Amino acid sequence: MTPETTRDEADVGPGSETEPLLQVRDISKRYGGIVAVDGASFDVEQGTLTGLIGPNGAGKSTTFDLITGNQSPDAGQVRFDGQDVTDDRPDEVAQRGLVRTFQIARELDEMTVLENVMLAPRNQIGETLWRSVVPVARDRVVDQERDLREAAWETLEFLELDHLAGEYAGTLSGGQRKLLELARVLMTDPDMILLDEPLAGVNPTLETKLLDRLHELRAEEGLTFLLVEHDMDVIMNHCDPVIVLHQGAVLTQGSPAEVRQDERVLEAYLGGEVDE
Amino acid sequence: MSSETAGGTDGRNDAVLLLGVALGLYALFTVVSVLLGYDLNGIVNTLRRITFLSAIYAILVLALNLQWGYAGLFNIGVAGFMAVGVYTMAMLSTSPTSTFPGLGLPLPIGILGGVLAAALLGVIAALPALRLRGDYLAIVTLAFAEIIRRTYRSPVLEEFSIAGLDLGTGGSRGMSLPENPIRIIFYQTPGDPASDPSALGAAIFDFSSGLGVQPSVVVGWVYAIVLLVGVAGVYWLLMRVGFSPFGRVLKAIREDEVVARALGKDTRWFKIKTFALGCALMGFGGILWRLTGGYVATSMFEPIYTFYIFVALIIGGAGSNTGSVIGGAVFASLLFQGPNFVKRLVTEYVAVGSPPNTLFDAIGALGGLDVTPLVAYTLSDVNVAALRLVLLGVVLVYLIQNRPEGLLGHRKEVASPIDLGERDRQEGQS
Numbered sequence: 001m002t003p004e005t006t007r008d009e010a011d012v013g014p015g016s017e018t019e020p021l022l023q024v025r026d027i028s029k030r031y032g033g034i035v036a037v038d039g040a041s042f043d044v045e046q047g048t049l050t051g052l053i054g055p056n057g058a059g060k061s062t063t064f065d066l067i068t069g070n071q072s073p074d075a076g077q078v079r080f081d082g083q084d085v086t087d088d089r090p091d092e093v094a095q096r097g098l099v100r101t102f103q104i105a106r107e108l109d110e111m112t113v114l115e116n117v118m119l120a121p122r123n124q125i126g127e128t129l130w131r132s133v134v135p136v137a138r139d140r141v142v143d144q145e146r147d148l149r150e151a152a153w154e155t156l157e158f159l160e161l162d163h164l165a166g167e168y169a170g171t172l173s174g175g176q177r178k179l180l181e182l183a184r185v186l187m188t189d190p191d192m193i194l195l196d197e198p199l200a201g202v203n204p205t206l207e208t209k210l211l212d213r214l215h216e217l218r219a220e221e222g223l224t225f226l227l228v229e230h231d232m233d234v235i236m237n238h239c240d241p242v243i244v245l246h247q248g249a250v251l252t253q254g255s256p257a258e259v260r261q262d263e264r265v266l267e268a269y270l271g272g273e274v275d276e
Numbered sequence: 277m278s279s280e281t282a283g284g285t286d287g288r289n290d291a292v293l294l295l296g297v298a299l300g301l302y303a304l305f306t307v308v309s310v311l312l313g314y315d316l317n318g319i320v321n322t323l324r325r326i327t328f329l330s331a332i333y334a335i336l337v338l339a340l341n342l343q344w345g346y347a348g349l350f351n352i353g354v355a356g357f358m359a360v361g362v363y364t365m366a367m368l369s370t371s372p373t374s375t376f377p378g379l380g381l382p383l384p385i386g387i388l389g390g391v392l393a394a395a396l397l398g399v400i401a402a403l404p405a406l407r408l409r410g411d412y413l414a415i416v417t418l419a420f421a422e423i424i425r426r427t428y429r430s431p432v433l434e435e436f437s438i439a440g441l442d443l444g445t446g447g448s449r450g451m452s453l454p455e456n457p458i459r460i461i462f463y464q465t466p467g468d469p470a471s472d473p474s475a476l477g478a479a480i481f482d483f484s485s486g487l488g489v490q491p492s493v494v495v496g497w498v499y500a501i502v503l504l505v506g507v508a509g510v511y512w513l514l515m516r517v518g519f520s521p522f523g524r525v526l527k528a529i530r531e532d533e534v535v536a537r538a539l540g541k542d543t544r545w546f547k548i549k550t551f552a553l554g555c556a557l558m559g560f561g562g563i564l565w566r567l568t569g570g571y572v573a574t575s576m577f578e579p580i581y582t583f584y585i586f587v588a589l590i591i592g593g594a595g596s597n598t599g600s601v602i603g604g605a606v607f608a609s610l611l612f613q614g615p616n617f618v619k620r621l622v623t624e625y626v627a628v629g630s631p632p633n634t635l636f637d638a639i640g641a642l643g644g645l646d647v648t649p650l651v652a653y654t655l656s657d658v659n660v661a662a663l664r665l666v667l668l669g670v671v672l673v674y675l676i677q678n679r680p681e682g683l684l685g686h687r688k689e690v691a692s693p694i695d696l697g698e699r700d701r702q703e704g705q706s
Contacts, residue, residue: 068538094540102538108531110595111524112688114696119528120539124521126693127541129549132520133513141520142693149692153699166688166697188539 019082021046021192021224022098027066027076028248029059036062038248039076044192049218049225051239051256053232055269059248060228061103064194068100069093081191095122097191101184101198103228105177109170113161116169116180117152120187124148148187155183158213160206175201182210186217192224199229211238236260244268287515290598297602301326301609308617312624321493324500326609331503332565333604333612337588338510338597339557344586345594346523347550348530349405350414354558354585356421357394357401359577361559362453362566363428365390367443369454371467376435376444376451383454387563394559395552397424402551406544409533418579429574450573453566458499462491499568506564507601510557514597516693517553524691526550527595584612587668590675593685602683611671615664619655628652 020043029037037059044050054060065071067078069090078086080098088096108116126132126141156162159179164172169180178198185193199207211234217223229235235242236256243253246268252259259265305326309319336354343349369386370378381389397420404416427433434447445451459466462477473481473491481491517523525546528536536543566572584607591611592603622628631652632638638653654663675682690696 070534070538089542090534090537091540091542094538099540100538102535106532106535108528108535110531111527112690112696115524115527115690115692118521118692118696119524119536119541122540126521127525127546129517129522129553132522132693133516138516138520138693145521145692145694149694149696150699152696168688184535184539 019079020044021081022067022226023077023079024063024067025077025079027063027073027078029062029066029071029073035248037066037073040245040249041076042243042250042253044224044226046224047218047222048241049214049227049239051235051242052226052228052245053230053235053242053259054245054251058245058268060245061196062248063245064100064196064228067093067194068098094188094190097189098194099185099188099190099192100194101178101181101196103196105174105181107169107172107177107180109168111169112166113156113169113172113180114149114152114165117155117183117187118145118148120184121148121151122188152187155186159183159210173201175203175206178202179206179210190223192226195225195227195229197228197230199231199234207234214238293598294601297605301330301605305609305617308621312617312620316487317489317493320489320497324493324496326613327500328496328503328568329608329612330605331500331507332561333585333588333608334507334601335503335510335561335564335604336558336585337592337600337604337607338507338514339554339561340585340589341592341594341597341600342514342517342526342557343550343554345589345596345600346518346530347526347547349547349550349554350410351401351417351551351554352414352579352582352586353401353417353419353421353424354582355577355579356417356424357397357555357558358562358565358581359421359424359428359574360397360555361390361394361562362572362576363390363445364393364559365563365567366451366453366572367445370452371454372442374452376446376449377442378451378454379441379443383457386454387560390563391556391560394562395556398551398553398555398558399548401555402548405547405551418582421577421579421582425574425577428577446573448574450571450575453570453572455570456495456499456568458495458502461498462495496568503564506560510560511597511601518597518689519691519693521692522546527691587611587672590672590682593682593687596682596684596687596689599682599684599687606683611668612664615660615667619660619663622651622655626651628655631656 022044024043025041026039027037028035028039040059040063052060052063062071066073069085069088069092072087076086077084080093080096083096085093085096085098108119111119125144131137131141153162153165156165159182161176161179161183164176169177172180178201182195182198199210202210214225215238218225227239240255241253242256242259244251244259244262244265251264251268252262302323305322306319309322314322336358340351340354343351365386367378368381368389369383370380372378372380401417401420405413408416428445429448431447433445434449435442435444437443455467462473462480463471464474465471480494484491484494525536525541525543528541529543529546533543566576588603588607589600590603591607592601593599626648628648628651632641632649635653638650641649653659
């Protein structure tokens with residue numbers, strides 16, 4: 001669990017009992033002269049709600065992009081559930097059960113809230129062209145659609161979006177869009193969710209409810225979360241462990257108490273030089 | 277929990293709407309024909325003509341709506357895919373004894389081959405579409421269509437042999453097509469224009485000529501009815517495609533492909549399938565369009581035809597299949613045919629005289645407060661075609677400013693085979 005974990009330790013065989021669910025090893029990404037991520041390495045253990053913090057520009061969102069295949073790293077390796085997913089396409093990563101939300105909500109404006117949510121489930125038989133056309137096959141599509149509709153309504157009710165189900169997603173407020181993103185990834189029935197500032201613009205009552213729900217999903221269904229959040233209270237009260245990213249690399253990680261007492265974290269946030 | 281999700285499951289309203297538009301157009305053109313003093317044959321023929329063009333445009337607009345309205349794939353090479361369909365059909369089924377020979381295979385094989393060839397070309401065109409978005413894809417498809425058209429026009433392909441088989445596109449001269457298959461019902465030797473009618477044909481022609489309707493108009497009407505069946509088939513197919521999880525992914529690709537991929541959809545295959553199906557239907561529409569004429573030339577596939585189909589889709593409302601059919605019918609009847617009928621009406625009832633030779637003469641007459649030379653000039657045979665483009669421009673500008681979503685684009689057509697707003701109440705009702 002130390003950031004200095006070496007590559008040898010990372011290469012324990014696939015399916016090993018001891019292997020963390022997500023392993024990020026020495027990933028780097030450059031955009032021209034700017035080094036966005038510079039050799040970041042960390043693990044996320046199954047069933048945790050891990051926090052990922054760091055000052056603006058620390059490389060948090062880029063790290064998400066690299067893990068989920070939206071960008072490919074210049075160097076390094078990403079392993080999920082015992083498999084190397086470094087060069088996977090985003091849809092392949094999502095199919096494996098690793099999904100993400102976006103920092104700036106990407107709702108599908110000209111689709112209704114329900115359509116947005118119904119898009120998400122994996123393995124929809126009706127996504128095959130011929131099945132949606134040929135009469136008998138379509139009956140099975142309709143059956144599955146009924147089941148998914150019920151699940152979609154339940155998810156929307158939980159996130160208090162059900163009164164907006166028939167509206168275009170483009171008419172939602174900022175906070176509602178964040179919730180819609182969350183509804184979508186939950187509907188994919190994932191093993192792990194990367195949440196990029198999911199609580200920005202969400203009212204405090206619902207925020208508490210959401211965090212409770214994340215804990216519930218973690219405890220009962222073994223879901224794993226990696227959470228980027230700027231609200232330190234949320235991080236310190238709900239996440240364990242907490243990983244601190246600074247200038248594209250892992251500065252430190254540990255329990256909230258450990259991180260809070262780390263001088264280097266304070267300096268990073270205050271913009272001071274980091275003395276190693 | 278409002279059930280504001282009209283569309284998919286509410287097919288009856290759409291049927292009424294389509295029927296209403298059809299009856300409205302028929303009524304309008306019947307009145308116009310009567311005003312023009314047409315006899316029954318003329319009226320029936322006018323209605324045949326607008327039915328024919330409306331049905332053709334409806335099929336083509338439906339195909340484009342799948343690609344552009346649903347998936348947001350900006351294909352402006354529609355005419356090129358039509359050309360592939362028509363020329364492939366021609367080369368498979370035109371008689372080997374024609375000036376530019378085909379293989380003489382049965383027409384159904386030719387049509388199937390044409391549709392498959394258009395689909396295949398669609399797949400090839402889709403490969404760049406996997407990486408390109410918006411404008412860049414548009415440029416590629418336009419170039420693709422022009423390459424196709426110019427290839428068929430090439431002198432090299434005017435006549436050639438492959439594996440001992442003589443083929444030819446006729447190059448810039450065009451080539452003849454198999455005879456109109458509807459003639460098989462009515463004539464003993466369908467290929468011969470002077471053929472005697474078959475027993476059935478004779479009976480029907482006897483009846484129709486009693487009403488003063490000519491045999492050619494009867495044959496044309498039967499063809500138009502076959503086209504309407506074709507429209508219904510394509511509409512049925514695309515309603516199923518649109519109102520399904522597949523259609524939902526297409527809409528997601530249109531809205532934000534990154535999201536679709538982040539949710540595990542392999543968008544590449546969705547785009548390839550959409551291109552293949554849409555282009556196949558464009559090829560099919562092209563074949564149905566040109567098969568009656570007995571002749572094909574590359575001038576029938578100039579980029580302007582793609583533009584017409586886009587205008588029709590914009591009028592009807594991108595994203596709506598019902599809107600696509602209405603857009604096709606309204607475009608073909610009112611905008612495409614309209615100016616001609618306006619011209620005939622004006623010249624019938626207003627003595628505009630012969631048009632002046634130049635615009636300058638026409639405008640000069642305005643000095644004497646005489647507008648008839650300008651009207652006559654505008655409505656002369658040469659200028660009425662240009663007037664059509666002016667009218668298109670005016671309609672487009674008006675639509676983009678006042679109703680960019682088109683006639684039916686405002687509707688929430690929720691992509692699902694079921695009404696998502698309506699829950700199975702017996703379970704999980706909170």
